[in-house]
Amino acid sequence: MKKKMIMIVGIVALFMGGYFVLDNMLYTGVRPEAIETNGFRANFYAQDDTSNETTLILIGGGQWGDYWGHEVAQRGMVGLSLPYLGKKELPILPEEIDLVYFENAITWLREQPEVNPDKIVVMGASRNAELALILATSFTETVSGVIAYAPSSVSWSNTVLPYNSNKIKASWTYKGSDIAYVPMDKIAANAQGDIDFLSYWRSGLAKKDFVEKASIKVENIKGPILLFSGKDDLVWPSSEMANSIENRLEEEQFEYDFENIKYDEAGHLISTNPDDRSRMESGSITIDDKEYAYTFGGTADGDYSAKQDAKNRVITFLTKL
Known part of the structure; x- marks a missing residue:
């Protein structure tokens, strides 16, 4: 059972974006305030004299979220590292996750003096990233922008993760209603094994x-x-899905700023520290008691260059908001 739980955590970390195994957190400046209220848990980052500033919610939390919360707070902004899986009283796996959880966090943020409620x-x-885009489309009056690393253009069923339930369900819901999704059988080996x-x-x-129904209404x-x-x-084909998002925005004559940054020689893990x-070059996944190896793509130099450039762009994005 312990071995299986480790595998579950590993798969969740791969697709859910915490990437805690790669990050090394050093609190040299702004320490987080642990928040447990309004039905959510989070780490809140802000300097003592911060007031009415741009706020970044880090969906998934973990050391990834803590890294970014610390980074933006050091620059005078506000960060909220927001886990929704695996912690005390939170679900283990992403199945039928109610967006109300995130709505509660946003509502709480808007009431804090450090936060500009019009710049979240x-x-x-x-x-x-899939979830962040869905949140931005669902709470249009309270979310003022979105940043998505290795994004999806659609919402997927729970079964895209091997250790979720076998029954196909929505990954995300809102007050009891499913967010439309692409139903998927669980991944299996191909004819070549x-x-x-x-x-x-x-x-x-x-x-x-x-796909037509499950496409995120960006x-x-x-x-x-x-x-x-x-x-x-x-x-996963993140650049292809990013292009689909771009095409949809162009067709709908999106009126806000939009950038689709694609990096040569970079793979899936460009969101890590x-x-x-x-960097991790490869991982493994166990399906039907057999272990399979896979690679994340990219090169060491390509990933690092992408991460550095993306970091600068994130900070610029936030300061310009």
């Missing part, structure tokens, strides 16, 4: 009827959008 941005990576992540996701994107977002992806992402040159 959500940021996520991988499936948390390999796990092909990219083919798996592309098979979902080929389900046109479902044109409804009332604020700027910033997307990052690695052109060599081998975990921007100041850390270390």
Whole structure:
């Protein structure tokens, strides 16, 4: 049971964007305030004299969220590292996660004197990028912008994670109603006995009827959008999905600023600690009691260069809001 739980945590970390195994946190300036109120748990980052500032919500929390919360607070802004899985009294896996949890966090933030309620941005990576985009489309009056690393253009069913329930469900809900999703069978080995992540996701994107309903309505977002992806992402086709988002925004004549930044020689893990040159090149996944290896894509130099450039762009995005 312990081994299986470790595998579950590893898969969740891969797709849900915490990437805690790669980050090294050093609190040299702003220490977090642990928040447990309004039905949510988070780390709140702000300097003592901060007032009415731009705020960044880090969807998924973890050391990734703490890194960014600390970074923005050091620059006079506010950060909220917001986990929603794995912590005390929180779900273990992303199935039927109610957006009310995040709505409660936003409502609380808007009441804090450090926060400018008209400048709240959500940021996520991988499936948390999917969630960040959904939050920005769902709470258009209270979310003022979104930053998405390795994004998805659609909402996916719970079954895209091997250790979720076998029954197909929505990953995200709102007050009892499902957020429309692309239903997926669980990933399995191909005829050659390999796990092909990219083919798996592309098979979902080929389900046109479902994709039409499950496409994230990014044109409804009332604020700027910033997307990052690695052109060599081998975990899922993030650059392709970023292009789909861009095409949708152009078709709908989106009126706010939008950037779709795609990096050569960069893979899936471009959202990890921007100041850390270390990287994971590969991982493994166990399906039906068999272990399969996979790679994240990118090169060491490509990933590091992408992370550094993206960090600068994130800070610029926030300061210009």
